[in-house]
Amino acid sequence: MSVKKIGIGIVGLGTVGSGLIEIIQKNNNIYKNKYKTDFSINGISAKNRNKKRNVSIKGYKWFDDPVKMTELPNIDIIVELIGGSDGLALKLAKESLKRRKYFVTANKALIAKHGIKIFELSQKYNAKFSFEAAVGGGIPIIRLINNSIIVGKIKNIYGILNGTCNYILTKMRENNLQFNKALKEAQNLGFAEANPKDDINGTDTAYKLAILSNLAFGINTKVSDIYTEGISKIEEIDIKMAQKLGYKIILLGISNLKNNKVMQRVHPSLVSNNSMISKVDNELNTIIIDDEVADKIMVVGKGAGKRPTAASIMADILNIHDENKKKFFVTKNKKVSSLSSKDISKREGRFYIRMGVDDKPGVLADITLFFKKHKISIKSMFQLDNKIKNIVPLVFVTHKITEHKISLVLKKMKALKKIKTKIVLLRIEEL
Incomplete structure (x- = not known):
């Protein structure tokens, strides 16, 4: 079998983008032998060309306007890593699919808000798009659902969806750190952004939960439908009291289906030390799917840091030949609807x-x-x-x-x- 050449354009060269370049540089010979595919980076773009990075970008063609990449015949895949639910990220998605490029993103805000619209475009233009890294970092939850690991009706889907918050709460518990010190440690290790607002106020988890709810229940939920609290109110006294009572405090994303209504919520919770989810510490994420047939299915993986997210992006890139990527996003269920955030009162x-x-x-x-x-x-x-x-x-x-x-x-x-x-x-x- 001959080796097929595939060109990649990478938009966004932060932690994850730089990590992706490293993976391709180190492993491309393996991909040639195993997948008979030769990946080359034929275009890169970011806000700041001269920013100091952990990886060399010399020799790669630079684009001040990343949308221009979608016009080039030697670029088959556009990888969007700039973030944001609208603006350039959405334009890249639209232009990539219109030109039948394979669109890969880790942008949970984009998918939570426009996922169905992007999917419809991919159907219209017979193109592909993937977003595995947008939800679980190193957890291949989208791929698992896509490949029918779920054999019965999903009743609940919940988990730890933010590695930054899980790391902070773990260190507050294990090392008796104050919130701000635990956050600083997470930032120093690359588990938290310089501006961690979306992580610690629960927004990041809400984006991911919206995507999972759409996939699990066939709804078109809005992030505003999700009741959301963060972890900044948690103090050392709460951590210690929870331990005394036999609990751990974790930030949970929870989506429950009852009477064809889906209640979605994100908030810090006390969970029993005997529960499966309480064993998941540090930057790890976990997602638990409660299936009527298989009961509870639990997957665990790293949810913070450049390696797991970049690896998830690379896994999506390697799936370029998977025809299911054209077919899968949401099967609309007209009988099921999303409750509003106010309905948590029930x-x-x-x-x-x-x-x-x-x-x-x-x-x-x-x-x-x-x-x-x-x-x-x-x-x-x-x-x-x-x-x-x-x-x-x-x-x-x-x-x-x-x-x-x-x-x-x-x-x-x-x-x-x-x-x-x-x-x-x-x-x-x-x-």
Whole structure:
């Protein structure tokens, strides 16, 4: 069999783009022998041509306007790594597919917002597109779903979808680090961006969950449909209390199907130390699919850092000959629809509540009486020793109650003069 030449254009030369160039430089002879394909980088583009990078870009043709790459006959694949849900990223997707280029992206914002539109374009122009790296980093979850590992109706899909947050929470737990110190360590190791806002506020996880929900349930969800909280409110005291109670705190993305309605939410949660998901630490991600036939299917892989994401991009590139890439994105299910983010109020579960109160006799009894008056059943309560400026931390764990009811009660509670700090509310998930 003769070796086929395939030209690649790479747009975006940050951590992942540089990592992809390294992979191609080091492994192209292997690809020639194994896949009978000779990959060459025939175009590159980024914001700053002169930026110092960990990989040499000398000898590669530079494009100030990356859309020009889509016009060249010697470029068969466009790899988009610049990010953003609109603008240049969307234009690259459209122009690539119109010219029947294979479009590969790690851009979760783009796919979450325009995935169905891009898929329809790929169908119209008989082109291919792949987005494996947009969801799980090193976890091939899209490929697994595409290749029919799921044999029954999916009831739930959930997991740890952000390696940065998982690393931060692991180090807060294992090394007793404050949030900011754990974040700095993650940045130094390349697990967090210089601006980590989308990671720590839950947006990154929400993008990924939207894509998974679309694939799993055949809906066209919007990120705004997903209730989203980040991890910045988590303090060392919460980590230690969770351990005392037999839990770990992790940032979860959860999508549940019930009565043809899909509820989607992203928030820090307490999960039992005995659960499968609690074993996944550091920069690892995990996705668990609850299937009516096969029960729970769990996949684990690295979700932060240049290597897993670049490797996932390369795996998509190697699938250029896979005809399924023309066919697969979402099979629309008209019977199923997405709930809005406000519908989390219907969720029922147990809660962890922390607050700081005046260090005075009778305050704990008053707070307990307040809960009782408003029909909030308390399973356990703790008055902690680490008093600061005459403020004592109190922690309560509730029995099952609706989100709507607990939010109303806490809103009233905030007006009490005895409470001197923000009230922290965390959900306890039974997975």
